[in-house]
Amino acid sequence: MTMDMDISVVIPLYNEAESLPELTAWIQRVMDDHRFSYEIILIDDGSIDGSWEVIEELKAVNARITGVKFRRNYGKSAALNVGFAAAQGNVVITMDADLQDSPDEIPELYRRVAMEGFDLVSGWKKQRHDPPSKTIPTKLFNSVTRGMSGIHNLHDFNCGLKAYKKDVVKNIEVYGEMHRYIPVIAKWAGFKRIDEQVVQHYPRKYGKTKFGPGRFIKGFLDLLSIFFVGKFGKRPMHFFGTMGVLSFLAGFIIAVWLIAEKLISIANQSPYRNVTDQPLFFLALVAIILGTQLFLTGFIAELVSRNSADRNNYQIEKVI
Structure with missing residues (x-):
């Protein structure tokens, strides 16, 4: 693979065997239509449904696919951190593996980072296909995060569909449950050109959500950790x-x-x-x-x- 690669697509996944063939084919179609040089990095976070076997099959027919398999389930943050370390593209796109994020958004996300010079562009699922039990707490946490971080132009910090300048992912560390606060981590690291883009949100096609209500408590504690470490970590x-x-x-x-x-x-x-x-x-x-x-x-x-x-x-x- 060339070192001057346009895009790395980093996809953390857990038990998404059914969606992977359709997702990777969709990404490949978008990349070929726009003549991007690219790679797809699939991080299997300890799946038990045969996801890794599917990744091996996809790798056999598409050399641009790279698979990483965890021995056990570590969480989305760990998967993203490993994916960021492996990414070689000038622009890094992250998305979920459940087909709720559309690869058709990639060209515009790429343009805004590569052409307009943004450090990070976060997707905003303005119209969501989730139950109120998920959307209401999400709105509350987004409001609290905006207030504590000072990033007032983002409506959806936790959207999995994001685009990053390569320098951003190579200079931040994501752990715990901090994947939902990557824009905050990036800001504390000195990357301040952050914006959002309205993206389409599709209903889940296969399987079921992997996140329970406990993520809100963990997420709030991680937000406090980010705020403290970012502001007082060295003093x-x-x-x-x-x-x-x-x-x-x-x-x-x-x-x-x-x-x-x-x-x-x-x-x-x-x-x-x-x-x-x-x-x-x-x-x-x-x-x-x-x-x-x-x-x-x-x-x-x-x-x-x-x-x-x-x-x-x-x-x-x-x-x-």
Whole structure:
């Protein structure tokens, strides 16, 4: 395969044996019609339905297909990360294997990255063929993600159909459940030319969805992780230290105020309550202890950060 390849299509899959022949034939037809040089990377995430045997058959008739088989199910993020590492195309397209994403969208996605210079173009399934139990939580998470990430021009962070400049996929790491927040990861890595494109969403043709309601909890926790690591990963003391100092000062001020109130009452020979008899004293004590722990956490995290192997690993765009 030539190193100056136009497009790499990365497709993570789990138990999608029925859809793979139709999907790869559709992609091949689109690529041939537009005379793109391309590769299709199929990552089998531990399927148990014969998907790998189908991939082997497809590979035998199309040399542009590359198959990667996991020993067990690791998740979509792991599959994408491996696919990104293997991709050689100047533009990398990701899509799901269930035929709900249309390969006919590829030429326009490619044009917007290759010609218009976007770092990442994310699909937006404006008209969805999913039940309300899936669409309503998705809208909520997209709204929260827009607010926390500052990427206000994306409506659907979790759409599997995306186009990336090659530099993007080679400089980000995707793990856990973070595939749904790749635009956020890309932004924190310094790739800020991010836009969206309305794409067609087809009803699922074969099988059933592989994602349950638990993905929303995991996704929210991963969003917090991305936000924290992206903003404070190289300076954890700024977060924990600030929170610790504020908590300690709040507790200290309350304690001093309670003691001063008692001393003034004694001086004026007025009735008073013992400091330890007041609920505020225990709140102050908790705040002081919590503040100390947060400060020490920040101090330890700073030591770990300064001794990590990638402490001076920064994104460099150009050197002249």
